[in-house]
Amino acid sequence: MPWESIFPYTYYVQWSLYWDNNVTTLDEFAAMGYNLIHIVPTGSLGDSSFPWDQFQPYLDRARELGIFFQYDVIWSPSNNTAMIEQVTRLRSHPSILLWYQSDEPDGKSNPINSTGLAREKIWELDPYHPSSLALNCYDFYYSDYAKGGEVILSDVYPISTNTSWSTVYGTPCNATYGCCGCDDCNGVFEDISDRIEEFNRRDDILGWEKTHWSAPQAFGNETFWTRYPTAAEEVVMALLAVNHGAKGLVAWDFPTTAELSVVTQKLAGIMTSAMIAKFLLQTPLMKLTVAGGRRVDATIWVDKHKKQALLSVINLNYSDMKGVVEVSLPNGLKIKSVSQTLWGDVVWEIDSPKMVSTSRGLLGLQVSLVVLRLFD
Structure with missing residues (x-):
């Protein structure tokens, strides 16, 4: 077995x-x-x-x-x-x-x-x-x-x-x-x-x-x-x-x-x-840098073989965050698209192959768990 x-x-x-x-x-x-x-x-x-x-x-x-x-x-x-x-x-x-x-x-x-x-x-x-x-x-x-x-x-x-x-x-x-x-x-x-x-x-x-x-x-x-x-x-x-x-x-x-x-x-x-x-x-965990607000916790796991990544972003604040929130990827990774949303309703935009952002900010205690498709 x-x-x-x-x-x-x-x-x-x-x-x-x-x-x-x-x-x-x-x-x-x-x-x-x-x-x-x-x-x-x-x-x-x-x-x-x-x-x-x-x-x-x-x-x-x-x-x-x-x-x-x-x-x-x-x-x-x-x-x-x-x-x-x-x-x-x-x-x-x-x-x-x-x-x-x-x-x-x-x-x-x-x-x-x-x-x-x-x-x-x-x-x-x-x-x-x-x-x-x-x-x-x-x-x-x-x-x-x-x-x-x-x-x-x-x-x-x-x-x-x-x-x-x-x-x-x-x-x-x-x-x-x-x-x-x-x-x-x-x-x-x-x-x-x-x-x-x-x-x-x-x-x-x-x-x-x-x-x-x-x-x-x-x-x-x-x-x-x-x-x-x-x-x-x-x-x-x-x-x-x-x-x-x-x-x-x-x-x-x-x-x-x-x-x-x-x-x-x-x-x-x-x-x-x-x-x-x-x-x-089975994949390494990497902490990410977030711009646009404090107490936002972001982590990514990368499956290089499948050219996919799991992105988790958590707003630890009870209050809403206004304005743009940007999440930067580690060196060497380039985002092609958001292929699947597993949790939450945050709309992520791909500003560049190395960054995703949401122009709508984040609601209090909002959690987003998505799968990203990566470039070769």
């Missing part, structure tokens, strides 16, 4: 809030367009004796649907029995894409060597699937905790939270103290891209390669967060992470609002396509 590239796009979904209603939830979820399942082991899945009889039909149905798992192995620093049982039993299941061994171990102050030990044990049992984990903190023993995974998720939740004062604990939040729900954040979209860029910078210093995914915020009205993100904010958060190198997206969490469910289903139809996987996983 030939190898297939996929760009994972999905939600974290708690077992007791959705899946355990019926195995048909797998069909329902897959029909929404998501290509990965992350079952958070709440409810009966957290029992000391794992309910295999209850769970096996879900494994069987996932195999039939051809949908993959980021499989949560219920690992604890003080007891790895459940993890060993899960990995040993499921390591040859065709729906296993990767193991998820730790959720915010840094935020929980788990022993700093714990994720590395878990990874070593998983590799002893199954050297064929990568391990993943989510990190909560901006700068808390990154090199120690990140040892535990080939895939590192950053869960940065900047929407509707006070990043300087903890409304939950009644304390200030700064670089060394306090918890505001988004560590070392400023409450702006750039918190997401800054985290990915910083983790990549540390990877270079440490001399290792990690694959970075992002966990866009799809929740609210709880603890630190006063509201849910809007649909426009959700798309900005997801594609901003992609613009800065995220190779997968797992939003927290589903079920979510009807508004977010609609927009993420629409986005799933694009992000899980073979064309997007080809661009994002």
Whole structure:
């Protein structure tokens, strides 16, 4: 069977809030367009004796649907029995894409060597699937905790939270103290891209390669967060992470609002396509220069063999941008035409083979994802 590239796009979904209603939830979820399942082991899945009889039909149905798992192995620093049982039993299941061994171990102050030990044990049992984990903190023993995974998720939740004062604990939040729900954040979209860029910078210093995914915020009205993100904010958060190198997206969490469910289903139809996987996983990412406004994030991926490029432009401002916005291409690339619009309704004009522009400006939080045809 030939190898297939996929760009994972999905939600974290708690077992007791959705899946355990019926195995048909797998069909329902897959029909929404998501290509990965992350079952958070709440409810009966957290029992000391794992309910295999209850769970096996879900494994069987996932195999039939051809949908993959980021499989949560219920690992604890003080007891790895459940993890060993899960990995040993499921390591040859065709729906296993990767193991998820730790959720915010840094935020929980788990022993700093714990994720590395878990990874070593998983590799002893199954050297064929990568391990993943989510990190909560901006700068808390990154090199120690990140040892535990080939895939590192950053869960940065900047929407509707006070990043300087903890409304939950009644304390200030700064670089060394306090918890505001988004560590070392400023409450702006750039918190997401800054985290990915910083983790990549540390990877270079440490001399290792990690694959970075992002966990866009799809929740609210709880603890630190006063509201849910809007649909426009959700798309900005997801594609901003992609613009800065995220190779997968797992939003927290589903079920979510009807508004977010609609927009993420629409986005799933694009992000899980073979064309997007080809661009994002097999071609280099290049950041672009934008003239005509501040806080416009632009990235291009170039497929020289097919003479095509994927262009992503995001207005990070809530306000509209008036006037001409120009995006310059890297040296050596020449635009022939805009061949396909994947997201948004920005009308791009080709001013020269090395520049696209829109004379209409950009609306607040407007996102444009287009395919460009290039000259030979």
